Amino acid sequence: xxxxxxxxxxxxxxxxxxxxxxxxxxxxxxxxxxxxxxxxxxxxxxxxxxxxxxxxxxxxxxxxxxxxxxxxxxxxxxxxxxxxxxxxxxxxxxxxxxxxxxxxxxxxxxxxxxxxxxxxxxxxxxxxxxxxxxxxxxxxxxxxxxxxxxxxxxxxxxxxxxxxxxxxxxxxxxxxxxxxxxxxxxxxxxxxxx
Amino acid sequence: xxxxxxxxxxxxxxxxxxxxxxxxxxxxxxxxxxxxxxxxxxxxxxxxxxxxxxxxxxxxxxxxxxxxxxxxxxxxxxxxxxxxxxxxxxxxxxxxxxxxxxxxxxxxxxxxxxxxxxxxxxxxxxxxxxxxxxxxxxxxxxxxxxxxxxxxxxxxxxxxxxxxxxxxxxxxxxxxxxxxxxxxxxxxxxxxxxxxxxxxxxxxxxxxxxxxxxxxxxxxxxxxxxxxxxxxxxxxxxxxxxxxxxxxxxxxxxxxxxxxxxxxxxxxxxxxxxxxxxxxxxxxxxxxxxxxxxxxxxxxxxxxxxxxxxxxxx
Numbered sequence: 001x002x003x004x005x006x007x008x009x010x011x012x013x014x015x016x017x018x019x020x021x022x023x024x025x026x027x028x029x030x031x032x033x034x035x036x037x038x039x040x041x042x043x044x045x046x047x048x049x050x051x052x053x054x055x056x057x058x059x060x061x062x063x064x065x066x067x068x069x070x071x072x073x074x075x076x077x078x079x080x081x082x083x084x085x086x087x088x089x090x091x092x093x094x095x096x097x098x099x100x101x102x103x104x105x106x107x108x109x110x111x112x113x114x115x116x117x118x119x120x121x122x123x124x125x126x127x128x129x130x131x132x133x134x135x136x137x138x139x140x141x142x143x144x145x146x147x148x149x150x151x152x153x154x155x156x157x158x159x160x161x162x163x164x165x166x167x168x169x170x171x172x173x174x175x176x177x178x179x180x181x182x183x184x185x186x187x188x189x190x191x192x193x194x
Numbered sequence: 195x196x197x198x199x200x201x202x203x204x205x206x207x208x209x210x211x212x213x214x215x216x217x218x219x220x221x222x223x224x225x226x227x228x229x230x231x232x233x234x235x236x237x238x239x240x241x242x243x244x245x246x247x248x249x250x251x252x253x254x255x256x257x258x259x260x261x262x263x264x265x266x267x268x269x270x271x272x273x274x275x276x277x278x279x280x281x282x283x284x285x286x287x288x289x290x291x292x293x294x295x296x297x298x299x300x301x302x303x304x305x306x307x308x309x310x311x312x313x314x315x316x317x318x319x320x321x322x323x324x325x326x327x328x329x330x331x332x333x334x335x336x337x338x339x340x341x342x343x344x345x346x347x348x349x350x351x352x353x354x355x356x357x358x359x360x361x362x363x364x365x366x367x368x369x370x371x372x373x374x375x376x377x378x379x380x381x382x383x384x385x386x387x388x389x390x391x392x393x394x395x396x397x398x399x400x401x402x403x404x405x406x407x408x409x410x411x412x413x414x415x416x417x418x419x420x421x422x423x424x425x426x427x428x429x430x431x432x433x434x435x436x437x438x439x440x441x442x443x444x445x446x447x448x449x450x451x452x453x454x455x456x457x458x459x460x461x462x463x464x465x466x467x468x469x470x471x472x473x474x475x476x477x478x479x480x481x482x483x484x485x486x487x488x489x490x491x492x493x494x495x496x497x498x499x500x501x502x503x504x505x506x507x508x
Contacts, residue, residue, distance in 0.1 A: 089235060089236075093498065097498045098495045098498030099498075102222070103221070103222060137229060138230075138231075
């Protein structure tokens with residue numbers, strides 16, 4: 001009994017290092033949510049030719065492509081898709097390591113169009129603010145709308161999504177992982193508790 | 195992808211991954227230069243001092259344009275118009291510039307190591323725009339960017355650097371960058387300007403130009419730097435042109451897809467035949483265009499703070 005601490009180590013092994021995770025959306029649920037969002041976009045925008053989709057790098061880009069295919073099927077017309085990197089327009093560039101910059105490809109004129117920005121997770125709203133600034137350099141859209149797969153709350157700016165796949169109340173310490181198109185893995189959205 | 199450096203002082207201390215980070219980032223900035231609005235707000239509110247103690251036109255203009263396209267405020271400073279002429283030391287000049295709240299100092303200096311010295315005495319970000327015969331890191335990065343863009347890769351390529359190696363900071367930075375990225379580098383020129391000691395940097399040295407360029411994918415020409423030579427290192431310019439100048443007959447003996455580069459300013463009819471400089475084998479003007487994208491990428495990366503890179507915005 002001279003060294004109780006040592007016994008404590010053997011008697012109470014530490015909890016596993018793996019953080020606790022739970023699946024919020026599986027592949028089928030993601031597809032169902034995106035199909036509903038596509039119909040909502042079509043309902044809101046009655047003139048198909050005016051709508052273009054722009055995915056925010058990186059998570060928003062595959063979602064924008066999926067939504068464009070769903071909308072093309074609804075409208076029987078192809079829907080232009082672009083990708084936008086917001087790294088050069090962030091408001092915290094000197095506070096953190098420089099972000100990895102992905103290609104911005106907007107192969108159409110956005111002036112006069114309804115641009116639907118697409119992102120995977122809406123959180124602080126700062127990425128969306130940067131995206132609206134970045135989009136300005138390409139022209140003057142008639143409307144900008146926002147579609148996200150997950151809205152996890154905790155906005156720091158007056159920004160709100162027009163189309164939401166799923167609202168997920170979270171705490172600030174939790175993490176939301178959206179896994180799409182990873183080879184050999186099912187699409188899923190996972191909530192990780194610390 | 196990784197970058198956690200506050201300064202860009204040389205290529206020698208960079209890893210291959212860091213060099214590739216600059217090249218990947220530069221690709222995004224090149225696209226910015228092709229838009230109707232060629233400007234992004236990444237350095238909005240930041241002040242950059244271009245401290246060119248040694249004269250330079252093209253590098254200074256390239257840096258200035260890069261800084262403007264990142265929305266920075268710029269002060270240009272040349273040795274002729276400064277207190278350096280009145281006996282102020284480099285350290286005092288730099289401290290004074292920092293007292294004006296300069297966030298970045300881009301320095302060109304005739305003394306090797308001047309940027310490293312400033313990085314130790316200042317809190318600002320320091321970028322080396324050429325220090326003596328030591329290094330010219332942004333030139334090597336833009337050369338590597340240009341090669342990768344045109345050839346799709348750098349690893350495994352044969353690159354021959356031809357000309358005045360001894361006095362060339364461009365050569366030294368290029369040797370570091372290209373060997374780190376897996377290219378085979380051959381150096382060629384008059385024996386007085388291309389000593390065998392360069393083999394220690396991991397490249398091949400030869401004094402036979404036809405053999406040096408026969409298997410080259412890239413022929414990188416350097417200007418004869420009269421201003422850095424205290425004595426004549428070869429008999430005459432005419433003889434240099436005859437023995438080492440790149441002419442049509444010599445180029446015809448190389449790979450059909452070999453490409454010609456030159457950091458400028460070119461001396462037509464000396465190290466390069468005028469027709470070759472204007473041909474579609476020449477990347478000289480692409481190097482100039484890419485220089486802006488690469489310098490924007492460098493300023494953008496060193497501006498970043500410490501800590502891990504955030505993966506995605508979520």
